[in-house]
Amino acid sequence: MHIVVCIKQVPDTSDVKINPETNTLIREGVVSIINPFDENAVEAALVLKEKHGAKVTVMTMGPPQAEAALRETIALGVDDVVLLSDRAFAGSDTLATSYALAKGIEKMEEKPALILFGKQAIDGDTAQVGPGVAELLNLPIITYVRRVEIEGQLAKVERVFEDGYERMEAELPLVLTVLKEMNVPRMASLRGRMKAKKAEIKKWTAADVGADPDHCGLAGSPTKVVKIFSPPKKVGGIKIEGTAALDAARTVVGKLKEQKVI
Amino acid sequence: MQDPLIVYEEKCTGCGACVKVCPFSALSMEPREGRNLPESRFKKIAVVNEACTACGACLPSCKFDALEVREIEQKGSEDLESFSGVWIFAEQRNGEIQDVAYELLGEGRKLADELGEELSAVLMGFNIRDKAQTLIEWGADKVYVVDGAELEEYETDLYTDILSGLIRRYKPEIVLAGATSIGRAFIARVAVRVKTGLTADCTALAIDPEKRILLQTRPAFGGNIMATIITPNHRPQMATVRHKVFKKGTQQPGRAGQIIEEQPKLSLARTKIVEVLHEMGNQVNLAEADIIVSGGRGLGGPENFAMIEELAKELGAAVGASRAAVDAGWMPAYHQVGQTGKTVCPKLYIACGISGAIQHLAGMSSSDYIVAINKDADAPIFDIADFGIVGDVFEVVPMMTKVLRES
Numbered sequence: 323m324h325i326v327v328c329i330k331q332v333p334d335t336s337d338v339k340i341n342p343e344t345n346t347l348i349r350e351g352v353v354s355i356i357n358p359f360d361e362n363a364v365e366a367a368l369v370l371k372e373k374h375g376a377k378v379t380v381m382t383m384g385p386p387q388a389e390a391a392l393r394e395t396i397a398l399g400v401d402d403v404v405l406l407s408d409r410a411f412a413g414s415d416t417l418a419t420s421y422a423l424a425k426g427i428e429k430m431e432e433k434p435a436l437i438l439f440g441k442q443a444i445d446g447d448t449a450q451v452g453p454g455v456a457e458l459l460n461l462p463i464i465t466y467v468r469r470v471e472i473e474g475q476l477a478k479v480e481r482v483f484e485d486g487y488e489r490m491e492a493e494l495p496l497v498l499t500v501l502k503e504m505n506v507p508r509m510a511s512l513r514g515r516m517k518a519k520k521a522e523i524k525k526w527t528a529a530d531v532g533a534d535p536d537h538c539g540l541a542g543s544p545t546k547v548v549k550i551f552s553p554p555k556k557v558g559g560i561k562i563e564g565t566a567a568l569d570a571a572r573t574v575v576g577k578l579k580e581q582k583v584i
Numbered sequence: 585m586q587d588p589l590i591v592y593e594e595k596c597t598g599c600g601a602c603v604k605v606c607p608f609s610a611l612s613m614e615p616r617e618g619r620n621l622p623e624s625r626f627k628k629i630a631v632v633n634e635a636c637t638a639c640g641a642c643l644p645s646c647k648f649d650a651l652e653v654r655e656i657e658q659k660g661s662e663d664l665e666s667f668s669g670v671w672i673f674a675e676q677r678n679g680e681i682q683d684v685a686y687e688l689l690g691e692g693r694k695l696a697d698e699l700g701e702e703l704s705a706v707l708m709g710f711n712i713r714d715k716a717q718t719l720i721e722w723g724a725d726k727v728y729v730v731d732g733a734e735l736e737e738y739e740t741d742l743y744t745d746i747l748s749g750l751i752r753r754y755k756p757e758i759v760l761a762g763a764t765s766i767g768r769a770f771i772a773r774v775a776v777r778v779k780t781g782l783t784a785d786c787t788a789l790a791i792d793p794e795k796r797i798l799l800q801t802r803p804a805f806g807g808n809i810m811a812t813i814i815t816p817n818h819r820p821q822m823a824t825v826r827h828k829v830f831k832k833g834t835q836q837p838g839r840a841g842q843i844i845e846e847q848p849k850l851s852l853a854r855t856k857i858v859e860v861l862h863e864m865g866n867q868v869n870l871a872e873a874d875i876i877v878s879g880g881r882g883l884g885g886p887e888n889f890a891m892i893e894e895l896a897k898e899l900g901a902a903v904g905a906s907r908a909a910v911d912a913g914w915m916p917a918y919h920q921v922g923q924t925g926k927t928v929c930p931k932l933y934i935a936c937g938i939s940g941a942i943q944h945l946a947g948m949s950s951s952d953y954i955v956a957i958n959k960d961a962d963a964p965i966f967d968i969a970d971f972g973i974v975g976d977v978f979e980v981v982p983m984m985t986k987v988l989r990e991s
Contacts, residue, residue: 558969
């Protein structure tokens with residue numbers, strides 16, 4: 323069985339600070355990390371590999387620096403990694419990104435039985451690339467998955483909704499997007515880290531995967547950013563301090579009623 | 585491949601002003617040496633990397649006119665003029681129209697009126713045709729209904745086939761859907777199939793009066809910046825909207841409209857639902873809750889979530905938790921509010937013992953009214969709270985429950 327996991331390198335937004343004067347993002351010193359949900363996807367693949375024996379390939383599309391994210395996954399125990407990197411991919415929206423990743427997967431010699439994504443990336447929050455890749459490869463998809471078991475050619479999956487979950491089944495090959503609830507990602511071993519350091523990273527360009535330039539990057543992106551601005555700064559309202567708990571409770575409940583929020 | 589952002593090497597002084605304003609970290613200052621550039625008295629030059637989206641945020645920062653955004657030629661949809669009308673996907677679950685559908689009708693109505701076009705709703709499910717009139721009363725001029733036993737439960741393949749088929753047939757100009765579990769599962773697939781763009785989680789929609797195109801505004805980077813996005817050359821223009829971001833319009837009983845029943849040929853679904861479990865109670869349905877009471881690190885341990893649950897029960901609220909509380913194992917992950925959890929927009933959010941790390945604020949700062957209780961007067965949560973109580977959560981929270989019970 324071949325399992326492909328698509329990951330994204332993102333800025334660690336818990337690190338992001340806002341310049342209080344200009345109300346803009348301070349990116350200096352912000353480190354890049356593997357998108358947290360993608361770590362759950364990698365972990366899910368490794369668990370399946372341990373159980374059933376599988377080859378796990380991790381792929382990312384990004385600038386040359388994204389190689390660091392791939393090395394991290396080698397340290398965790400994945401078998402192969404691919405970096406899709408080309409100036410032609412610059413400025414890709416979710417459609418162009420889905421296209422590039424789908425092309426990358428099609429280029430792989432061994433067809434994947436399972437393709438995993440994190441439920442969304444924390445910098446864009448769109449949750450659109452997993453479904454996009456599934457559509458382009460004409461594969462079924464189950465999103466928001468918190469559990470997966472493989473029995474032969476059948477995947478047994480739990481999909482989470484706003485107020486509950488469903489038990490589902492689907493034949494492989496299949497695309498899944500996974501939730502944080504799925505697992506706790508492992509830490510890299512020392513041996514894994516040594517291996518990661520030395521590993522050769524496979525790099526594919528747009529031409530390597532046979533991508534049509536009209537479908538790549540900005541040319542292949544139907545959506546276009548026309549304006550970037552800082553959100554209006556929210557200012558704190560009333561703040562009470564040193565009030566006895568009962569009085570504080572009465573005041574706040576009174577205020578909530580006055581504001582008709584309760 | 586031409587770069588979308590051009591740096592004129594003879595004008596760039598290497599001052600670095602553009603690097604600071606780029607929201608995508610797509611610019612850096614690099615030494616001129618070794619770049620095969622003519623001699624210059626400046627040592628550095630701006631270099632654009634793959635992260636550039638040609639958004640133009642850097643242009644005003646350059647005092648030397650050294651930057652220019654190049655128009656990229658794009659093959660779009662054919663015959664853009666033939667697309668007309670605003671559509672909303674009317675999500676139903678268990679035969680009940682979801683609130684987000686009414687919210688979309690409210691917003692869709694405004695957009696349709698501005699364009700002088702029709703507003704239509706797409707409704708699919710089993711035994712749901714009688715709900716179509718309700719959608720008309722909430723603002724739809726037309727409702728496309730697909731009713732069939734195969735659609736009793738949500739299924740991605742079928743929903744994708746149906747909506748894509750209807751879009752191809754009727755060619756709407758704009759399609760809106762809720763960013764719900766269902767909406768997010770299949771709308772992206774539909775957008776790819778009909779070969780257009782999709783903007784996720786919009787918080788504001790408007791029509792550009794001159795170009796008559798949809799301006800889609802959404803937060804990015806955890807709400808730290810806002811981006812306005814357009815779909816200039818492809819149709820329909822598609823966007824999703826989170827729960828509760830837009831307000832419902834008003835119901836007009838007896839409002840007349842057209843109901844069109846469609847009977848598309850359905851392919852076989854490739855995924856199968858074995859069992860549906862609505863096991864999680866209302867206390868977990870954060871997305872749809874009007875009120876959320878959340879607990880964080882300040883609670884000190886899992887046992888203290890009992891008082892949060894009690895206050896939530898008194899208010900009919902859902903229970904949320906910060907990442908710190910979830911990572912500590914005090915609460916299951918599906919309660920988590922914030923960047924790696926859920927983004928919520930309730931009428932009232934009560935943060936108990938939550939300091940307000942940026943990743944938490946990203947998930948709840950657009951709530952209508954925020955109450956914060958924290959013993960640290962400098963906690964960042966107070967910067968966004970409408971009502972802050974500096975005090976002991978262990979005293980204040982039970983008192984609030986008591987006061988509510990008595991009133």
